[in-house]
Amino acid sequence: MTSIEAIFAKLAVTYGSRLQTSLGGMDAYTVRKHWAHELRNMPDWAIAYALGNLPDRFPPNVLEFKALCQAATAPQQARLTAPKGKGPSPEVLARLGALKAALTHAPADPLGWAKQLKRRHEAGDKLTLFQIEKYRQALRLGVPQ
Numbered sequence: 001m002t003s004i005e006a007i008f009a010k011l012a013v014t015y016g017s018r019l020q021t022s023l024g025g026m027d028a029y030t031v032r033k034h035w036a037h038e039l040r041n042m043p044d045w046a047i048a049y050a051l052g053n054l055p056d057r058f059p060p061n062v063l064e065f066k067a068l069c070q071a072a073t074a075p076q077q078a079r080l081t082a083p084k085g086k087g088p089s090p091e092v093l094a095r096l097g098a099l100k101a102a103l104t105h106a107p108a109d110p111l112g113w114a115k116q117l118k119r120r121h122e123a124g125d126k127l128t129l130f131q132i133e134k135y136r137q138a139l140r141l142g143v144p145q
Contacts (some may be wrong), residue, residue, distance in 0.1 A: 004036045010051050015059040022059045038062045039069070046072040052120075114138035 011019050023031055039047065039062075048070030050065055060068065088096075109115070116137035121127050 004032045019059045
């Protein structure tokens with residue numbers, strides 16, 4: 001939630017000394033605490049709307065500011081729509097189905113990465129010492145000293 005201090009900073013910049021005059025000498029802490037109470041459930045987008053639509057001639061009191069917040073309309077969420085047309089081809093659907101089946105039914109080998117590194121190492125690929133050490137640790141082959 002937007003802080004009351006941020007709201008009052010905007011009001012002070014906008015209205016200058018008129019803000020202090022409008023408070024009538026009331027204790028700043030008490031005024032801010034009252035504003036915080038009144039605006040406690042106000043969403044940030046409503047407060048932003050109110051701060052962007054402040055009256056020109058006078059600083060609003062808390063009830064006027066709250067009314068400005070309540071006049072805001074909720075931002076619209078962007079909605080994605082499916083492209084118009086026939087949709088995916090039967091071939092694409094078949095490939096997706098096969099991929100889904102392979103991913104959901106094949107148990108994953110938790111040491112597959114280590115076995116792959118070992119095969120690459122044995123095939124002559126250059127691996128870092130760290131890679132060699134870790135695949136050997138994982139496969140319990142021991143690490144050369």
